[in-house]
Amino acid sequence: MxxxxxxxxxxxxxxxxxxxxxxxxxxxxxxxxxxxxxxxxxxxxxxxxxxxxxxxxxxxxxxxxxxxxxxxxxxxxxxxxxxxxxxxxxxxxxxxxxxxxxxxxxxxxxxxxxxxxxxxxxxxxxxxxxxxxxxxxxxxxxxxxxxxxxxxxxxxxxxxxxxxxxxxxxxxxxxxxxxxxxxxxxxxxxLRQPAQRRVLPLPKKTTQKIALLQATLSADTLLLENILELGYDGLVISAFGAGHLSKSWADIVEKIAERIPVIIATRTGSGSTAQSSYGFMGSEMDLIRKGASMAGFLCPRKARILLWLLMGCQRQAELARYLKEDIRFQN
Structure with missing residues (x-):
């Protein structure tokens, strides 16, 4: 044989x-x-x-x-x-x-x-x-x-x-x-059956730039303020807890999200971002109202790769669908 x-x-x-x-x-x-x-x-x-x-x-x-x-x-x-x-x-x-x-x-x-x-x-x-x-x-x-x-x-x-x-x-x-x-x-x-998968086509564009910033206690906003001027095409933020930022960061995110996709992920290393639990300025509900997308279980590094690929094959409009963890982890 x-x-x-x-x-x-x-x-x-x-x-x-x-x-x-x-x-x-x-x-x-x-x-x-x-x-x-x-x-x-x-x-x-x-x-x-x-x-x-x-x-x-x-x-x-x-x-x-x-x-x-x-x-x-x-x-x-x-x-x-x-x-x-x-x-x-x-x-x-x-x-x-x-x-x-x-x-x-x-x-x-x-x-x-x-x-x-x-x-x-x-x-x-x-x-x-x-x-x-x-x-x-x-x-x-x-x-x-x-x-x-x-x-x-x-x-x-x-x-x-x-x-x-x-x-x-x-x-x-x-x-x-x-x-x-x-x-x-x-x-x-x-230990489990194969998960449902959705495969992207090969990217036609590879020059897109996706920034990844991490929120920290009392962080200044200088880098965030200059994301658009620096020529980035997308932004991922490794945020506090279930997807939270300071008010000063949230205000700038609103302006950025009008121009380029913004994904909010959790910096904790485990767990999901929230959708409708917190309502304060800079909370996940506030950031969603300001135009940002929540990463769910997707970690910041993997969220950056997803956005780079989606933009490379001109499917960034489908970002929300790809971030739905119930599809990504369905058994």
Whole structure:
């Protein structure tokens, strides 16, 4: 019986890092081909195509590069791959996964993974994560689930996964919703049915600029006042609590929302923005009256990516529909 075809792309990140010398720290140096040799069991599971598309720390990835990676992944599916695995750094992994998930229109799974320990460290988990990611990508029950993140034996849905610790091995979680599945004795097991997905077309425009600002206690308004003059096409605010701002910020948001889309998300790290609970100046009800949109369960970083993509394919008028969490998380 022929083995299934699996495609793996390496973008860099901690999983690919080694030290040049003891004083300089680690750098991305290990190719995807070399990384594959650290988990030889993968070659017994599938016919593997592996390519090194970049050796970058994930903070240096950008949307243009990710679109080229997506093009590569789409080609692999057309060539018969039953799944695609991408390795990258963890710093922006949650954002990359979200970006791909909005654009991935195949039944075949796209799985992202990385590592918290570099290849130079004792106990580096990169090879195990890569093997797990490949198992998930090859599993029949992974189909029609869009993009997923596999780390430390857990499977996370791209739309809700977040990096919630800077250095810990168990750095990824899915607040409120929990992991979508896990690997148990090398078997891929899911905890819920695939969620309904709405996929966007590829953006025709990539020059749009979306600002992300965070509200803080007694913050001045200088940056906020200059958002339009600086040429931004959209604004996301990481707001207090359930989506609240100071009165001074709220007054400026009203003027900005007349010109460009404004999304209010919560900075708390978990939970949803409100819709109709608070009525004070700067509350969610006040901001909605002033023309802002509430992000619901969508975190500020993921809200920025959504708005960038919607504007890129000229669908910003559909923003409210995409922010409805009951559609995004329906089982």
């Amino acid at each position: 022929d083995q299934p075809k699996l495609a793996i792309a390496a973008l860099g990140g901690t999983v690919s890092m080694q030290a040049r010398n003891a004083e300089e720290g680690v750098f991305p140096t290990i190719s995807g081909e070399t990384l594959l040799t650290s988990a030889p069991q993968i070659m017994t599971l599938a016919r593997v195509t592996v390519e090194t598309l970049g050796l970058l720390p994930s903070a240096s990835l950008d949307f243009e590069f990710l679109l080229s990676v997506l093009s590569w992944a789409n080609f692999q599916i057309k060539q018969g791959a039953v799944g695609v695995v991408i390795t990258q750094g963890t710093d922006t992994l949650e954002e990359t996964a979200t970006f791909f998930d909005h654009l991935w229109d195949h039944d075949e799974p796209l799985v992202l993974t990385g590592a918290m320990r570099s290849a130079a460290q004792t106990g580096a988990e990169g090879p195990a994560n890569l093997l797990d990611a490949c198992r998930v990508a090859l599993a029949e029950n992974s189909r029609r689930r869009g993009v997923q993140v596999v780390m430390n034996g857990q499977i996370h849905q791209a739309s809700v996964v977040r990096k919630t610790d800077s250095l810990a091995l168990q750095a990824f979680s899915s607040p409120i919703f929990g992991p979508a599945g896990m690997l148990v004795e090398e078997t891929v097991r899911y």
